[in-house]
Amino acid sequence: MREEEEPNWFARWEEQLPSPEELMPLSQTLITPDLALAFDIPSVLSSPNPNPSLHHHHPAPTLHPPPPAPSSQPPPDFDSPDHLTTASSGGGASGAGAGEEPARTLKRPRLVWTPQLHKRFVDAVAHLGIKNAVPKTIMQLMSVDGLTRENVASHLQKYRLYLKRMQGLSSSGGGAGGGAGGPISAADAATDQLFASGSVPHHFLGRGPGPEPFMPFVPVAALQHHQQITAAMQQQHQQQQQYYQQRHMGHFGSPTGGSEGYDHGFLARTVPQPGMHRMVGPVAVGMVPPPPPSAPSAASYVEDLESGSRRGGGERRMLTLFPTGED
């Protein structure tokens, strides 16, 4: 009965609406510049593109490993906004030997959930609604290449636990009881790193074991229609511009001299493979897949740059985390 209300989400949505630049033929969006470079293919951007207004601003959530450097690579600052930050804990000697590209059974480096990545995750969950917030859907909505269902599933587990904690937390007077059964304590601190980053929409959270508060459904059709560029929209253009530091890379492109363009499982996701109908295009507004009542279009939301590293509390600085733009 109370399904229509809360223009809030809608307003937010409007602000997050993808700009025209976002809505572009998939012919181009599927390949990110980095990828093109990495593969040594003539940048699609340089191609005689009939569409002059197509600037790929919001790089598809291309979360990928550092591109190979054919020669020298002085500029350390150039990175895609969201790389899949992977940490290679090689520890030491790991293979490094040679010859190996089973590509099929290769273990990928540990995925590092950076605030940005988590942001996307949370946004996706928030926009999907608890109902559809399942690993697969989230993964698709995030459109992050390299992300696997297991990755999301694993993170989702943790995320849910976090939410549960917050709910169960009711008061307790701030004192947290001195050592009492508060399962929460350090957890908050740790979780604070990402979950409590301030972007956690606890909306649908609490409502206890009851039915969902009903997630509104967005008329996708409306999205593909008149998209007037307003000042507000332009504002959102200034998002993303973080500098990462990750010094390690998995075994993708040989960091030094490896100029091979193999199909690392990771990148595979950005290329439209014939036979694979992965509609996870960055912008699939023309067609929403599932029939379910709630089927927001992918990439219909653009994350706003969120700070992400603050939490002083102790002094734990993630060394691999980007320099917090602000302090």
Add this chain to the structure above:
DNA sequence: GCATCAATAT
């Protein structure tokens, strides 16, 4: 096959 939870392993 997928989602979730739990336990376990890195």
Add this chain to the structure above:
DNA sequence: CATATTGATG
């Protein structure tokens, strides 16, 4: 501690 991986179950 954060993820990954696996097993059990619905």
